[in-house]
Amino acid sequence: MSSKYFSHVHRIIDILKRFRFLHIVIYSILATVMYIAMFSNVKPEQLNLDLFTVSENTIRSPITIEDKVSTEKKQKKAADEVEDVYTLKREYAQNRIDLVRSIFSSVDEVNEEIIEEYELKNSELEKAQAGEEGGQNDVKPLVPTTSEKLVRLKSILPSDLSKDLSDELLITLLNAKPEHLVRAKDATVTAVNNIMNKSIPASGVEKAKNSVETELQYTSLDSSLKNSMVELAKYAVIQNVYYDPVATEEKRQQAIDSIEPVKILQGQILVEEGQLISREIYKQLEFVGLIDTENSVQPFLGLGLIVTLLIALIIYYFLEGIPKNRNRNTYLLIYGLIFTLTILFMKMISLFQQIEYSEIGYIVPVAMGPLLVKLLINERLAIVTSIIFAICGSIIFNEGITGSLNFSIGLYYLFAGLAGVLFLSQHNRRSKILQAGLFISLINFAILSAILLMKNSHYSSMEVGSYIVMAIVSGIVAAVLTIGLLPFFEAGFGILSTMRLIELSNPNHPLLRKILTEAPGTYHHSVMVANLAEAACEAIGANGLLARVASYYHDIGKTRRPHFFIENQLNIDNPHDKIAPHLSKSIIIAHATDGAEYLRNNKMPKEFVDIALEHHGTTLLKYFYHQAKQKEEEVHEEDFRYPGPKAQTKESAIIGIADSVEAAVRSLSNPTSEKIESLARSIITDRLQDGQLNECDLTLKELDLVLHSFCETLKGIFHSRIEYPEATNQKVKKA
Known part of the structure; x- marks a missing residue:
């Protein structure tokens, strides 16, 4: 009877494996199973409440959420109180000082070049005259003209600078004695440095330029050179304080960031029994999803996105992780059955949460799924499956708080699945499955103890005992179910697992x-x-x-x-x-x-x-x-x-x-x-x-x-x- 049954099952499976679109059907079934299993856990509790009516019950917030309207009001007020920021461009002082120095250096350079050129010309003229008149040298030496110097200076200065500075200023500098020019340069640079290192807004530029005369009034130089110094210094003094939109925006953002978000806390009373539902209360009820609005579709879209990502992960693995020479449809069928069976275990046990067993999720033998995947397919997919079950479990066992995640149970499931997979990677024999179950129980106990200690709560001896029992039972039952189901998969699908090959x-x-x-x-x-x-x-x-x-x-x-x-x-x-x-x-x-x-x-x-x-x-x-x-x-x-x-x-x-x-x-x-x-x-x-x-x-x-x-x-x-x-x-x- 048994052999006939398996023969019949095997024929059905062979027919399924040859179905062209089997992979699409299985992926769709897996997505549907996950979505249905987690649907009730993300569906928000909705109440038919009307504005300006009296509430018949005391209503508490099911989630912690930010009251965005109140938060935005406080942030806007803080931002409006921030004044504009003006920044002093300190580098401008050095730039203008360098400009003044460059002008004086250009004057020195022109004077030196002109002198060298005319000395050379006079020397050549003297030699020529001496040769013609038998050694007599009474030739009159050539002297550079002021206009020649001016033209030479303007040729090496930038065109805009030549236009801005008067010819009288440049001629005065060119005709000044070298020692006077050095003193003029030092005095002008000092004056510009003193003025430009102070804040000069757009409205204070004229005042700053006028202060140049005060800075240079005690300079002991002739009046023409002194006037040129004043004109040059005034030209060098410019605005150095500007409105800084970036700094202003940063300061406003800091003011906004300093405002603590106004939050509606989970469990917070939104409306008391017999209280009038005002407009403000009504908005808070909308925020937490307790009013029938168009936004109620968002949790289901979020769940759909999670399911899509998880299915995409499975699809990617089967495309890249299973070699083409192996029958992918066979392994996909096996995976689909294991996955569905494990999710159903989770969902059925989660129903007991409704009768005051809120922590019943720790007893689920979730490691059964990764163990079977490891033994029948391979290790990489088993690790991926452990991660997927941890995500699904954190939603299914969310302690009745719709839309939340139970990170404790998710962490527990992740370690349980990985523990079994890693143990069997070192001991890949059928006789070691029960030992793997004991190892999983040990890891379950360790991770559950860590979770309880981190919560820093006080537990009765009865509660501690129940946690220990659930941790041990979860691991052992996972191993027993794996041992019991493994022959059915091997016989029904006619597959040759890695463990079976090692035994043979x-x-x-x-x-x-x-x-x-x-x-x-x-x-x-x-x-x-x-x-x-x-x-x-x-x-x-x-x-x-x-x-x-x-x-x-x-x-x-x-x-x-x-x-x-x-x-x-x-x-x-x-x-x-x-x-x-x-x-x-x-x-x-x-x-x-x-x-x-x-x-x-x-x-x-x-x-x-x-x-x-x-x-x-x-x-x-x-x-x-x-x-x-x-x-x-x-x-x-x-x-x-x-x-x-x-x-x-x-x-x-x-x-x-x-x-x-x-x-x-x-x-x-x-x-x-x-x-x-x-x-x-x-x-x-x-x-x-x-x-x-x-x-x-x-x-x-x-x-x-x-x-x-x-x-x-x-x-x-x-x-x-x-x-x-x-x-x-x-x-x-x-x-």
Whole structure:
């Protein structure tokens, strides 16, 4: 009855897996389950209250929320009281001082250049005159004109500066004695520095310019130079205080930020029984969502956004985290069932919150979900699932406060899920699941103790005892449910979990012991094939663990007639030498079907049965075929081919190639890297040309990676060894 039931379930699941849009249906179901489970926990309590009516009940705020209207009024008042900010540009003083210095420096530069030029001209003129008049030198020296100096000075000054400064000022500076010019420069710079380091707003510029005369009145220079100094200093004095909109806005923002938000606190009485609902009270009721308004849709939009993000996370993982060569629909079905079952557990237990068990959420065996995902799919998805359950749990167990999050329960669920996943990552065996449950209970107790201590509340011994019981029960029940549900998932979906593969790889498994005792050569051959196949599968992203464990069992059919296979013929004659090629062919070919029969009878996974049948595909037994052709006139090639089927998966194809490559390389008398690569390449080419890889999805690029992996592994196995002295001496003596 049980086998018929599972067979029926398996057929239904196979039909579902082939449904084209199954992934869309499952994602939609998961989103619907999450949304419905959390819908009542975000739905705000709504009351039909009218403005200027008397309240029949005392109404309290269900949430803590800011009274934005009152807050904005206080903030506006504070901002209006802030005065405009004016900033003193201190760098302007240095800029104007540098300007004055540059003007004096330009005057000095012009005077020096003019003097040098005219000295040179006079020198040349004297030399010329001396040559003409026999050494007499009574030539009149050339003297630069004031206009020439002025033109030279204006040419090196900026054009706007030349226009702003009068010619009289520049001429006075050019004609001043050098020592007077130095004193004028120092006095002018000092005056500008003293004035510009004070605040000069736009309205005070004229006053500041007039103060220049006061600063320079005690300068002991002639009046014309002094007047030029005053004019230059007045030009240098400018406004240095400006309105600063950024600083003003910052100051206003600081005033706004200093205002504490006016909040309506959770549990705060908004209206007393029998009190008139004024306009202000009515607005507060609207703020907390207790009035039927259009804004009541917001919590549902928020929930929809959370659900969308969580589903997007799951979709992203299944697109990026599950390899394409694995049946994603199968794993998606499994995940959908586990996820839905865990959410239903949460929701059903959350209903007890309504009968004064507000902390009942700590008993939910939420770790069951991540444990099953870890065992049936993989660890990364289990960790993601732990995070998702923590988010959902914090909403479902929000203690009756609509729209809030129970961070304590969310943290508790997160640690519970992660504890189970991390424990099994170190102990990935079925027998360790119950131990994982005890470990989860320990972590539950630790995190729950931390939560209670942080709340700094006083608890009775009864309350503490109930928390401890819930923490322990949650972990143990999660493990028990995992143990109970795991076989149903494995049998119903026909999947081969990582844990199951690890268990089947145990050398003490009865079938492996059978191979070891009855066909030790085949056992060693299978181990070598397992090494080759696993490395090659991992190189192309296939299931390396499946390839390894299936390789252990792929030649179990040889145990029916072990001595007819060359690896088991130790110190005995080859029995094929005494029988006809047709009979030898039948015996050799039979090991594939015999192996599949053994595996079926022992309830081994379907993947193992398929690989046992497919690893030789429909290849030709060339040795016996050619032997038969030598003895008979008419021999059909089809009679000497394996019945197949051809390899249907990458793992099956790689195991078949590895089987041939290992046997061929083992027959080499002196294997070298070149010989190994040449032989492996020829075997792969032969399989490819013979059409043995036509029904699996191996690409040429992947075959190249497989070849490279085989060569690397075989080089490690057949590496050259050091020749010991004794062996060398014996060889010398024999020679």
